[in-house]
Amino acid sequence: MNLQEMLRKEDYDKIWEKYCGFLDLNIDEFMQIQERLLIEQIDILYKSKIGKKIMGEIKPTTLSDFRNRVPLTTYEDYADVLLNQKEDALPCKTVYWIKTTWKGGTQDDMKQAPYSQNMIxxxxxxxxxxxxxxxxxxxxxxxxxxxxxxxxxxxxxxxxxxxxxxxxxxxxxxxxxxxxxxxxxxxxxxxxxxxxxxxxxxxxxxxxxxxxxxxxxxxxxxxxxxxxxxxxxxxxxxxxxxxxxxxxxxxxxxxxxxxxxxxxxxxxxxxxxxxxxxxxxxxxxxxxxxxxEIYGGTEITTAAVETWGHSGLTFFPDVNFLEFIPEKDSIRSIRDKNFIPKTLLFNELEANQKYELVTTKFRGGVFVRYRVGDMIECVSLEDKVYNIKLPQIRYIDRISNIIDLAGFTRITETTIEQALKLSQIDVVNWVACKEYDKNEPKLHIYLEARGNLNELTIKQKIHEHLKQLDSDYLNIEQLLGRDLLKITLLKLGSFENYLFSSNSLYVKINPSRETIRGILASSR
Amino acid sequence: MGILSFLIFIPLISAICYFVLLLILLGSRNNKLARSYIYYIIAMIIWSLGSFLMKIDLNHSLFWNRILCVGMISVPALFYHFTLVLTGLTNRKHVRNLGYLFTLGLLAGNFLGLITTDAYMVNDRFYYEIGALAPVLAIYSIYYSILALSNILKKVYTNEIPYHRVKWIIFGITLMFLGGLLNIIPTIGQYPFDIIINTFNAIFIVYSIYRYKFLEIRYIVKRGLSYSLYTLILSSVYIFAIIGFQQLVIRKIGYEGITPTLIVALIIVLLFQPFIKYIQGFIDKLFYRETLNHKKTLKDFSQVINHILDLKDLTEALIKTINTSIQPKAVYILIEQENDYFYFYNNLKLNNPVKKIQLKHDNPIIKWFKKGETLLTLGIIENSPTFTGLWAEEKQLIHDLKAELIIPVRHREKISGLLILSEKHSDEAYSSDEIDLIQTLVNNTAVVVENAKMYEIAKQQAITDGLTKLYNHRYFHELLNELINNNRYGVFSVAMIDIDLFKFYNDLYGHSAGDKALVKISKVLKENTRENDIVVRYGGEEFAIILPIIHGQNSYKAIEKVRKAVENSFNRVGTFSEFITISAGVANYPQDGKTVESLLEHADQAMYAAKQSGRNKVILFSDIDDDVNNNDEQLNLHELQNSIKSAYLSSIYALAATIDAKDRYTYGHSENVSKLAVLLAENSGFSEKQISIVKNAGLLHDVGKIGIPETILTKRDKLTDDEYQVMKNHVDIAITIIKHVPNLIEVIPTIMCHHERYDGLGYPRGIRGEHIPIEGRCLCIVDAFDAMMTDRPYRKALKIEKALSELKENKGKQFDPILVDTFVSLIEDGKLEELSIVNRY
Incomplete structure (x- = not known):
């Protein structure tokens, strides 16, 4: 019986139970569903070429086996098969190829993900x-x-x-x-x-x-x-x-x-x-x-949803197998490519901690222990007011090496480097981060440049070239009529002074607040 | 009071009926269907009460007539609306709205006197004068009745609603339509036929709603309804009988007193008493028909199961009973089996592929019942988050089975089985009474199932081999007798299978490993035979397979497939170089033997032929005969085989010698070990065969070094731990090489053990003491002795005294103490000089 028929019969209780019943699960029941569907997914995926490529020749049989043996993956691990739509390497027949923009690719600027009937x-x-x-x-x-x-x-x-x-x-x-x-x-x-x-x-x-x-x-x-x-x-x-x-x-x-x-x-x-x-x-x-608010993506489909209390999002138990990398390990792994972070399970989350999400798609999906590239925060371990006994989360942002603006575009270090180069500004050094100004997200670039250009001119130049380089960035202006770029021109030698005084290195995208404060202090 | 005068009670009875129906609907779930029907019933109540009061309250007849008309005018649109909700049609709302518009217009017309202009009673006869809009009302009513009927017929025509579910509603609407037509004839229209007919229509609808579960009606309301109907029928009969009699007395005798009526009433009550039972029976049948049948079903089933002990008979009886009483399209029974899986034990469609699917204990369905639930419906599985974890394959199974209802077979707290019912033949939903019946049947069955399972297990154990879980020798003979006596298959084959050199395997790996190998072989045999083939552990290391409806080369192919599977499965093992193979002889019924004895004897003969001709092969009995007839060919073949073996053997010896010759330190080592081993064996009471074994083993013990990298083999420094681990592999490699030479297989245990230590600290298996074959212990001593007597890059060769003292020191540690003593005394006695030892001393 489909939803419309159930609505016609006014089976509202049944409808709620069928679609929103997961909100009544407790954490143990949630984990049982997760583990069971993971075993099914391993079984399905192991029969495919891509599954063997990712998981290795020996099939994991238990959850711990799976977590110990299967490495964390990124889109690059699947790109060859998915971008070429190699159906024979997939575990299930693809009904839809879903696409999204991908700034991480070397040649293609699209990611593709196969959707099986069960996933749909x-x-x-x-x-x-x-x-x-x-x-x-x-x-x-x-x-x-x-x-x-x-x-x-x-x-x-x-x-x-x-x-x-x-x-x-x-x-x-x-x-x-x-x-x-x-x-x-x-x-x-x-x-x-x-x-x-x-x-x-x-x-x-x-x-x-x-x-x-x-x-x-x-x-x-x-x-x-x-x-x-x-x-x-x-x-x-x-x-x-x-x-x-x-x-x-x-x-x-x-x-x-x-x-x-x-x-x-x-x-x-x-x-x-x-x-x-x-x-x-x-x-x-x-x-x-x-x-x-809903949280999802091409590789993970609809993963979590907010409830009527608006106190956080709840993950669906049967969409992805969920693992989480603690924030500090996530940052470390971005800076140190040799560092392999350990993951936590959904029942190991702690309130008020941030995590990078790692998912394994159920129901015949291809992504295994996949680093989605999103940071989430566990806002509480349960919603006591509305009696939801599952951890409540908030989507925070992309992982720290990407700046996502209003859901329209994802700015990377390369994009900014290119924009700076094209604008022919003699930049000595720069960092960029996402900041909020009166609840509006901003791309804030702190830079040090030689020459006599003022902040406004520099901003205009960078803005123009970002628009040229990134059509999604252009859309922000065209569709939303918003200017989300902010430039702070620093005194020459600010970065050098900061390095000298702090004796610590920094990342270009989303450095910590302390780093920004330190650089600004050095500029003064 | 004429007949017409007591006809005025008809609308009253109708109104009572409608009130009862209203009660039922108020007691059902409040949804669109219930609501739309409630409005219709309210309109019918207004109609009936208006009709009754019109004839009672003669001073206000016209007023009540207009109230009656309110009901009558409202009914068509409301009933049409009801059919829209019932059928789920959404594209005809404009017709419904038009109907309501008409209703409003007609209602206005009614109170303006355009439907009836007057209503009065003359001589017990009721008259009313119709107004200008009355024909419009009649046409409108009939038209909407037809439209309502077409709504339902359309859904029936497109198979969206089964005919049998709405047949009473269709019948009721047809009656309603006819009732409307009757009103056009004034002579009939004066009688309340329309109300009678509409009352029947309402009853038909409510019966359909109840019977086919359009609405869930609460039990209490159902009871109320049955009692109301009972009271209604009785009251109607009494009222009509008594009033009729009273009228008769007044007309014929002219007596108007109440006494005769009372007497007659009493008589009627007494006379009617026997019929009350039938009325009660009729109503019970109408509402509790299933319950009555269920009592009988339970009684019959209890009687049947008391006499059953066999699980198959029991499940069949249960399925049969459920089929008869509930009539589902299919019934499946899953029984928990020894390895904690739930298997389909029995079902009506044996060819159905789903019977192979099994449920584990961690399946959400099993867990659901373990929590104490007594029932699981498809609706719960589809809607409850508990079942979110079901696998696609499991969901498909439920879909394939069309599982509508699952009930656990629970014995105490344990779930020992599941009963799965698909939807009913009638497409109706399962009523609570039916579910009660099934649960009672299953509960009654649970204990018997448990007993039957025990009996089944006992029966199974009696014919099963405890270790391999295959059928045993006894069952094999019983079955073979039965097959031959009853000529069940016409043709079949029997294969006798023997594990090659299993004694050596046991010696080498121990009896525990031997048991494991037997279990593994059994599994391979099962996996590589057909479902109907009977695999038997005949005894010891012997197996037998009965292959129904197969003969000649096909039986050969079938067993050859098994042989290859065994060979491959043991070859694939990585840790040790296991070398298990099988030899099999196949005899076909009837051409190779028409009795059990002759068939087995011939299969045995074929198996021995396979053994003698080199093992690891399958021979058909019929092919031996051919061989016998071709003795020359056989002889040539034998010679050819021998020459191949001989060539192979020479190659291996040459290989061993080459390895020794790789560096000057080990040159001649294998030959020396062989000679020393023979010396020790001869002086330790070894048999001729054992002496032969140690001789060959000595020559070949290091042949595995062919697979060791030369850098390690000829390394001048001491080996690192990792290198030492690589070096240890030479034992396994040796066996991998030697096992292909049939006549050398017997040296394998000795070679395998020449690095085992008496104290259990050796390799590859770390076996100790007497568990190490004596030939291996012998080889170990002489191998170490020859090594000590050899120069090494990092040390000079030890002197004899020092070497002997090392042997003595390691007595009971590395070496067998008795053999060491013998060997030391032999050397001390100067026996070494009698041997032509190469490159030493």
Whole structure:
């Protein structure tokens, strides 16, 4: 029985149990599921060429055997098979090849991951759980219904975010805005624009997109109001007509500004993207609904989801086998390539500690002990308020050698080096890190340069070349209208002084706060 | 009071019926279906009560008539709405909304007097005058009844709803439609046929809802419903009988007193008493039919299982009972077996591939029951997070089995089996009564299952070899007799299999390793034979296989496959150079023998022929006959084989000598060891065969050094630990070389042991004392002696006295004390001079 039939029968308790029942598991039950599915996955994967390549000729039979014997992997370990789509090396038949950008590749700038039917089924289940949780105010109660109007702001296939409408088709019918067929022929900006116009006319129940995009929509809505730009809204439903009338009263009689929440009554907002946490207050302000954050990726699918209490994300037990590298070991392993960090299991996490995530994809996936490149924080070992007996996590950021901006782009050391080179600035030394300014993420480059260029000129030059080099970075300006670059020009000799006084080396990307303070102090 | 006057009770009875139905629905789960039906029932109550009150409260007949019309007008759209919810049709909401619009219009028209203009009673006869909108109402009602019917028929036509689940609803709607038509005929329309018919329709619907689980009805409501129906039938009968009699008395006698009525009432009650039982029976049958059948089922089953001890019979009886009483499409029984797996013990579809799938104890399904749960449904498996850990393969199994219901066979706290039921033939859901029955049946079975399992195990043990778990000698003979006496297969083959040189294997590795080898061989035999082949441990190191429906070259091929599998499986072992092979003789029934004795004798003969012709081979009895007939060829073959062996042997000896000759220190070592070993053996009471063994073993003991890197072999300094580990491998390598020469296999244990120490600190196996074959202990002493007498890069050769003193010092440590004493005295007696020792002394 699919979700729509269950909704028709009003089997709400069963729906909750089926999709969100994992929230009632305790840590032991969670681990039992993890271990059991890991054994299944080893068995499936071991029969394939790629499995033997990664795991070695001797099949691991127990969890400890697996962790002792199988090395930690990165995309490079799979690149040959996956980028060439070598089906015969895979454990299962691929139904979809899902792609994403990859800045780590030497030739290709895309990563590809094969999705088997079982993986898709599992992804569908987790995505439905996300939709249910997004529309829930408390445990067991949710307002998701068939034919809800769904403003779908995410990238289409072959990106993972574009998979959901296809896989949800067999489970539940939504009115996508714009319709999926139209959406695929539209660009990112256009798609969101058309979707939003439709939402204004018909009303909207659900949103799934980047949090930064939703904030942008909110800001544009207000600016359009204030500039008195005339856009004819033709509400098609009685409900929307009433809302428009109320908004009219608010604006012209009460003389108050209209916010999107005056016109929309979202049942649920689902946000993905690195800086969801930073944007969520703004979304709440504009849309009157706190967004529900999900965490996932091409290699790991939908891995974790927030709940109605917004107190942290909970991992799905049946999507990936989870291991965690403590933060200090993760940083050490980035700096020292010979250092092999040890992992912890989900039941070994400690509250308020940060970890790098390592996953093994279940259900016939290919990634084994895969370093996803994401840092998470365990915010608590359980959610006592809402009685979730599993560790609650937050997605923090990419691992420290990558700077992710608003979920749009990932800036690496190479990108910045190239931009500096192209801008022909005589740079002596530099470091870059991600910082937050009034809840907005910023790429902050601290640099020391010869010549008479001022900070503003340097910034303009670097900004222009970053846009040339990285189309995603360009999108931040074009789509969000945001300037996320910040430059601090340091006195000549600052880095040398810092090295001399601190006698310690530093990394170029995301050095520690102490290092930044030290460099700034040396500049003074 | 005429017949019409007591017909006025019909609407009242209908209203009571509807109230009961309302009660049921309020007692069921509150969902869309229940709600939509409740509105319909409320409209029917208004209709019925309006009709009743219209005829009772004659002063306000018109008013009540209009109330009646409220119900009548509301019914079509509400009923149409109900069918939409029932069928799940979502694209006809506009028709529903139009219906409601019509309803509103007609309701307005009703209170404006456009449906009925007047209603009154004249001479017990009720009259009403219809208004302008009445035909519209009639057409609208009929039209919506047809639409409602089409909603259901459409779903039946497309097979989305099985006909039998909605047949009563279809029947009810048809009646409703006819009832509506009857109203058009005024002479009939004055009677409350429409209400009677609608009441039946409502009962049919509620019966369908109950019977086919459209709604879950609580037990208490079910009881209430059955009692209500019982009371309703009885009351109706009494009321009609008594009022009818009273009318008769008034008409015929003119007496209006109550006494005769009371007397008649009493008589009726008494007369009717026997029928009460039948009415109760009818209602019980309607609501508790299953329960009644279940009692009988349980009784019959209890009687049956009391006489059963055999697990197969028991499971068959259980399956049969469940099939008869519940009628599922399939029943499967999984029984826990010795190795803690749950296997499909029995099912109706023996060819079904899923029977091979097994559940382990850590399976979430088994764990679920271990937690004390008594029932598992497909819904729970699909929805509960407990089953998130199920493997895709296990989910597929549940899907393949169409498992709807799983019930544990629990004996005390232990889960000893599982009963899996697929969906029912009728596609209906399992009722709680049926589940109760199955659980009771299973509970009754549990103890018997446990006993039957014990009996089964005992039976199995009686025919099973304890070590290898293969069938034993006794079963083999029983089965063979049965096969021949009953001519069960027409043709079959018997293979007698003997492990080659198993005695040496035991000597070499010990009896514990020998047992392990037997178990391993058994496994290989099982894995490399067909499912129906019977593999038997005949005794000691002998096995037998019965291969049904196979003969001639096919039987040869089948056993040759087994032989190769044994050879490969032992060759693959890395730690030691195990050298187990088998020889087999095959005889075919009936051409090689028509009795058990002749068949076995011929298979044995073929096996001995295989042994004699070099072992590790399979020979068909029929081929021996050919060989006998071709003696010359046999002779030539034998000669050829001997010459090959001889050539091989010479090569190995040459090889050994070459290794010795690699450096000047070891030159002649093997030959010296051989001679010294013979000297010691002859003076220690060894048999001729043992002397021959030590002689050959001496010559060949270092042949394995061919596989050791020359840098290690000729190293002038002392070996490092790692190099020493490499050097130790020469023993294994020696055996790998020698085992291919059939006549030299007997020297293997001796070579294998020439570095074992008496105190157990030697290699490769670290065996001690008497566990080391005496030939090996002998070789160990003479090998060490010759080595001490040789110059080494790091030391000069020891003098004889010093070498002998070393031997004596290590008596009981490295060397066998008795053999050392013998050897020392032999040397001291000057026997060494009598030997032509090379490159020494």
């Amino acid at each position: 089924d599992e992804h569908t289940k987790s995505f439905i759980a996300t939709l249910i949780l997004a529309t829930s105010k408390k445990k067991g109660e949710f307002s998701l219904r068939a034919k809800d109007k769904f403003l779908y702001g995410m990238a289409p296939l072959p990106y993972l975010t574009g998979l959901a409408p296809y896989v949800l088709k067999n489970e539940i019918e939504f009115e996508y805005m714009p319709p999926i067929k139209d959406a695929e022929s539209l660009g990112f900006r256009e798609r969101n624009k058309v979707g939003f116009e439709l939402a204004l006319n018909k009303g909207v129940d659900l949103f799934f997109g980047l949090s930064s995009v939703l904030v942008k929509i909110g800001e544009e809505f207000i600016s359009r109001n204030s500039t008195r730009e005339k856009k004819i809204i033709k509400p098609k439903t009685f409900k929307m007509k009433m809302k428009l009338a109320k908004a009219f009263i608010k604006k012209y009689i009460k003389k108050q500004p209209i916010l999107p929440k005056d016109l929309f009554n979202f049942k649920g907002i689902i946000c993905a993207g690195t800086d969801s946490l930073a944007f969520r207050d703004k979304i709440d302000y504009y849309f009157g609904k706190r967004p529900l």
